[in-house]
Amino acid sequence: MLAIFPVIYISAFLVALKFLIEKKRQGFLIFLIFGLCIYNTVLSITFSLGFTSLIGLFKSLKELIVLLLLGIQIYWNKKTFRFQTVDYVVGFYLIYTVIYALLPIGVQPLSDRIASLKNIAFFPLLYLCGRLFDFRSFQLHKYYNYILYVTIAASVLVLYEFVTYQHFQTMTGYADYQYYFYDAEATGRYGLTFTFETDEGLKRFASFFASPLELAGSTLLSLAIIASISTTDENKIKLTNFGIVTLAATQICIFLAISRSSFISYFLMIYVYALVTKKRVITNLIYSLAVCGVLYFLFLLRNKEIQDFIISTINFSNPSSVGHIIGWIEGINSIISHPFGIGMGTSGILAGNTGENTGGENEFIIIGVQAGIIAGLAYLATYFIIIKTAWQKFPSLKGKERKLCLMVLLIKIGLLIPLFTSELEISSYISYLTWFFSGLFISVIASKSSSEKRVEKIKFTQTV
Incomplete structure (x- = not known):
């Protein structure tokens, strides 16, 4: 089967x-x-x-x-490629990291440097794929629906895991695969890895995704899509039955994955959505969700393990939170000591497999440790430029262009917190799709900018 x-x-x-x-x-x-x-x-x-x-x-x-x-x-x-600011930043990041990986910097062999390069610098190619598309003929709603189908399927499997209280990964040979290829022995209480459980022993489920973190991150993408397809050009909400089912599926996944960063991002995205659409109905929805969240929180507090999990998270006393802080401090110290980096393959999951990891637990730090502060800032800049562009352009866009803009805005903001607590770019599902749609969005902006310039030129000619 x-x-x-x-x-x-x-x-x-x-x-x-x-x-x-x-x-x-x-x-x-x-x-x-x-x-x-x-x-x-x-x-x-x-x-x-x-x-x-x-x-x-x-x-x-x-x-x-x-x-x-x-x-x-x-x-x-x-078509003539009309460069936008973010194009230059993404291009610079790609060229800089490729050159950095090819130079004999650090202790890792060339093969490991190339493998690490793929983890942190493959996304520009996805961005370029989206950037070269002609959006006018793009079937956006069709592929949005496909992503939502995946979320519904994931929620069904994760519910099965929860009811049977058994990780799906115990059936797939996950632990044996990790040991054979990465020499990673099974850890934790359930014969998988620590990421499949909380520090108090509560199971975290991943459905058919690689880890609970990836499952939680994928729900953020689906939430952004639901928000975009359910919002009209007049900022009214039209949530279909399919949208309601998918929204419920995202909530099932986010709660059973028990990812703190994604959980916070989930509600941050709803808040940002309320701000950008500027509608009272959205504000009331946020209040309702807040009430539901408080009630659910009170319900969870009946579970002693949940109580310990929440308390240890707040006071940073659990091993996971301590691990994040230690990784951040170690990585920041490395960047301060070596602002131009210590070489590819010295931070992140590949370095962790060899036991020579420096820093980690943060995508920006992982990049900074390996390729230096210049690469780290360039990566960070791409996020903020895209977010700023989407925020500014959203009010003036209509139709599917508006839906793409809203989705990109929400997912880019939603992924910021997970990026600060994990190596998110290794999740090919999340990384590939979000960067492709980011490039597609910038393609829309470039096309509209070109059209506006042509109109202005025609008006100027007629005036003269």
């Missing part, structure tokens, strides 16, 4: 490849949506079934489909 996951994965790739061959470039999203959400589950199951030789192939498919699309787009592109 579990073999269905590798079948879905390879089928999604073949469907996406077929679309590319037929010059239907949007089809590559089929693989990003339906393939990458189960990526780690597929690798674990493939290994447990004895097809170890296929692991390398399956790993490479996600980069291959992106490179194929990018090559096709560059070859087919006939």
Whole structure:
């Protein structure tokens, strides 16, 4: 039965490849949506079934489909590329990190430096893929719905995990896969890793995603999509039955994943949504959600483990919070001592697998430790430029352009807190999709800017 996951994965790739061959470039999203959400589950199951030789192939498919699309787009592109500020920043970041990885900086061999480079600098290629799309023919609502289908499916499985109180990963061969490929022995109370439990022993579930953190992060993307498709050009809410079901699915996932950073971001996104839409009904919704949150919090307090979890989180006494702080301090000290970095592969998950990790627990610090403060600031700048642009342009946009803008604005803000507490770019599902849609949004802005300039030029000519 579990073999269905590798079948879905390879089928999604073949469907996406077929679309590319037929010059239907949007089809590559089929693989990003339906393939990458189960990526780690597929690798674990493939290994447990004895097809170890296929692991390398399956790993490479996600980069291959992106490179194929990018090559096709560059070859087919006939429009003049009008650079925006964020284009320069993303381009600088990519070139800077690639050169940095190729130079003999640090103690890691070239292969490890390249592998680490892929973790922190593959996203510019996804951004460029989105940037080269013509948004006018893009079927935004269709692919939004596909992402929401994934969330509903994830909520069904995570509910099964909760009812049976058994991690799905105990069935997929997750622990054996991690030990075989990364020499990572099972840790914690449940034979997986510590990320699947709280410090008090409460189980955290991940559905078919790689970890509870990735499941929680994916719900933020879905929440942003629900907000965008349910908001009219007049900022009125039109929540369909499908939207209600999906919203409930995001709440199930966010609560059972028990990710503190994503949980805070979930409600931060709702607050930002209220600010940007400027509607009283949204404010009332926030108050209602706040009341529900307080009631749910009081309900959870009946559980002694939840009480200990919340108290230890607030006073930073639990090992997870202490681990974050230690990682931040260690990473910041390294950046201060070596502002130009200590080399690729010295921070993050790959460094952790070799036991030579410096810093960590923060995407910005991980980048700064490896490639220096310049790279870290460039990465941070891309986020704030996109957020600023989306905030400024939202009131003037209409239709699907407005829906894309709102989604990008909310998800970029929503991911900020998780970025400060984890290495989020290693989640290919979240990273690939959010950066693709970011590039697509900037493509819209560039196109509108060009149109406005043409109109102004025509008016000036007529006046003269």
